[in-house]
Amino acid sequence: MMGILFNVFFCVAFAVIVIAFFVILVQVLKKQRANRNAPRLTVDAVVVAKREAVSQHQQPMAGDITGAHGYMTSTSSSYYATFEVESGDRMELEVGDTAFGDLREGDRGRLTFQGTRMLSFERR
Secondary structure, eight states: OHHHHHHHHHHHHHHHHHHHHHHHHHHHHHHHHHHHHSOEEEEEEEEEEEEEEEEEEEEEGGGOTTOTTOEEEEEEEEEEEEEEETTSOEEEEEEOHHHHHHOOTTOEEEEEEETTEEEEEEEO
């Protein structure tokens, strides 16, 4: 009886993980497609804010699902900048790590973006 319950639990857990993976994959692909199909625009803008989103992921080491032997931890960072355009509208765009380091709040210049991605920012 215990073996059957374990097999059912394992199959359900595996199915949930696989479904979650595909849902996330579809969301990422939809966002990339929307960005690719969006027009490239260039506008005068001011950098009004910057933020970094850090994600931390933990996985049991060496296939140990109990976690008794510790966890392997990895982190990833996403970078965003908020720009204000001449009309007063603000938009937060994803930026690369190099551009994030180069941007300063208060910088004015020409912003080129496509969808939710900053392509370039030329200071004036």
